[in-house]
Amino acid sequence: MKAAYYESNGNLEVIKYSEDFPKPEIKENEVLVKVKASSINMIDTVMRNGYPGLQISFPHIPGGDIAGEVVEVGSGVSNFKTGDRIVSFPIVLSDIENPKFVDNPQLNFGWKFFGMHLPGGYAEYVAIPESSLYNIPDNVSYEKASTLPTAGLTAIHAIDTIANLQKGDTFLVWGGSGGLGTYAIQLAKQRGAIVITTTSTEEKAQKLKDLGADYVYMRDDEQIVEKIKANFPGGLDAVLDYVGPTTFDKSFSLLRNDGRIMFCGMITGREVTLNIQQTYFRHLNINGLFLGNPKNMQDLINLLAEEKIDPIIDTTYDISQAKEAQKHFESGDYIGKIVLTF
Numbered sequence: 001m002k003a004a005y006y007e008s009n010g011n012l013e014v015i016k017y018s019e020d021f022p023k024p025e026i027k028e029n030e031v032l033v034k035v036k037a038s039s040i041n042m043i044d045t046v047m048r049n050g051y052p053g054l055q056i057s058f059p060h061i062p063g064g065d066i067a068g069e070v071v072e073v074g075s076g077v078s079n080f081k082t083g084d085r086i087v088s089f090p091i092v093l094s095d096i097e098n099p100k101f102v103d104n105p106q107l108n109f110g111w112k113f114f115g116m117h118l119p120g121g122y123a124e125y126v127a128i129p130e131s132s133l134y135n136i137p138d139n140v141s142y143e144k145a146s147t148l149p150t151a152g153l154t155a156i157h158a159i160d161t162i163a164n165l166q167k168g169d170t171f172l173v174w175g176g177s178g179g180l181g182t183y184a185i186q187l188a189k190q191r192g193a194i195v196i197t198t199t200s201t202e203e204k205a206q207k208l209k210d211l212g213a214d215y216v217y218m219r220d221d222e223q224i225v226e227k228i229k230a231n232f233p234g235g236l237d238a239v240l241d242y243v244g245p246t247t248f249d250k251s252f253s254l255l256r257n258d259g260r261i262m263f264c265g266m267i268t269g270r271e272v273t274l275n276i277q278q279t280y281f282r283h284l285n286i287n288g289l290f291l292g293n294p295k296n297m298q299d300l301i302n303l304l305a306e307e308k309i310d311p312i313i314d315t316t317y318d319i320s321q322a323k324e325a326q327k328h329f330e331s332g333d334y335i336g337k338i339v340l341t342f
């Protein structure tokens with residue numbers, strides 16, 4: 001089968017492409033999916049460089065996002081059949097079922113992420129347990145569906161489940177132009193929030209305004225905190241920060257009393273210094289989050305089917321051009337998602 005993969009960690013040059021990669025075999029609870037589209041996420045390049053503390057086996061096929069057609073079903077599969085158009089949940093949930101996590105089963109230890117612990121979507125075929133499958137509505141393309149599992153799911157988890165944004169709430173997402181950012185802007189607008197974001201170029205800023213952002217600031221503006229505070233003197237209700245140490249102090253100072261900061265990434269590093277006294281005097285809420293729960297996934301699919309959100313696809317590449325696609329991704333010169341097709 002066609003696959004893009006690597007046999008060691010490293011820079012773009014480790015990415016190889018083959019049309020003779022062994023096709024996976026399915027277990028009785030799995031289906032074989034012929035992949036039609038897989039979108040690129042930052043985790044793909046982080047994994048390629050070597051995810052800190054994680055041992056993987058080589059050759060490794062990246063890709064947490066999988067949209068395609070069911071072409072074979074295991075004997076124990078009851079809800080899916082050949083020909084079904086599906087998108088996969090990005091992880092296979094653990095068999096462990098702690099009742100505390102009944103609404104958020106992804107919090108049980110032992111989950112496995114496609115493209116991390118399991119072969120991912122940069123391949124023509126993937127074996128996927130029935131429990132991780134979702135039908136794609138007829139009016140949603142494979143390309144758009146492939147942007148849902150990692151970026152879209154994490155954004156809706158933050159906005160609906162963690163922040164529970166309501167009409168009129170003020171919400172800041174640092175870095176609005178990427179996969180997660182463009183979803184966060186649209187989802188927060190969908191909930192009626194006032195959306196504030198940042199970016200790196202005037203061209204991107206205009207596109208983010210077109211997407212619905214109410215306020216867009218240049219991320220390198222040294223007066224950014226003062227400018228946001230001038231518009232929102234009472235402070236912000238919620239901030240989604242996946243940038244890390246370079247934005248943490250700004251996020252912290254921008255929150256209102258009882259406001260909420262959400263972390264889901266670490267582009268500029270892993271550690272920050274927290275002022276405990278300010279945290280309790282200002283009654284701040286701090287949440288970490290990763291991906292989302294099955295309800296988030298279905299809600300997201302429904303929003304797409306109802307055309308209430310529209311994933312932004314910047315460029316599509318054939319799977320044979322996975323290296324060029326990741327190079328484009330690493331340049332940062334895009335809005336939304338870069339998608340691989342087959």
Ligand SMILES: NC(=O)c1ccc[n+]([C@@H]2O[C@H](COP(=O)([O-])OP(=O)(O)OC[C@H]3O[C@@H](n4cnc5c(N)ncnc54)[C@H](OP(=O)(O)O)[C@@H]3O)[C@@H](O)[C@H]2O)c1
Nearest residue numbers: 041042154175177178179180199200242264265266290291
């Ligand atoms: N926890 C989870 O489950 C989860 C799931 C998905 C993604 N993530 C994380 O979320 C982050 C975004 O992922 P993605 O796939 O959406 O990546 P992406 O498409 O590359 O988007 C990254 C965004 O960050 C902005 N940015 C980069 N450096 C910045 C800085 N120093 N200050 C402010 N903004 C900066 C970018 O540029 P511009 O400023 O040019 O607009 C862009 O908008 C990554 O850290 C990823 O690991 C986490």
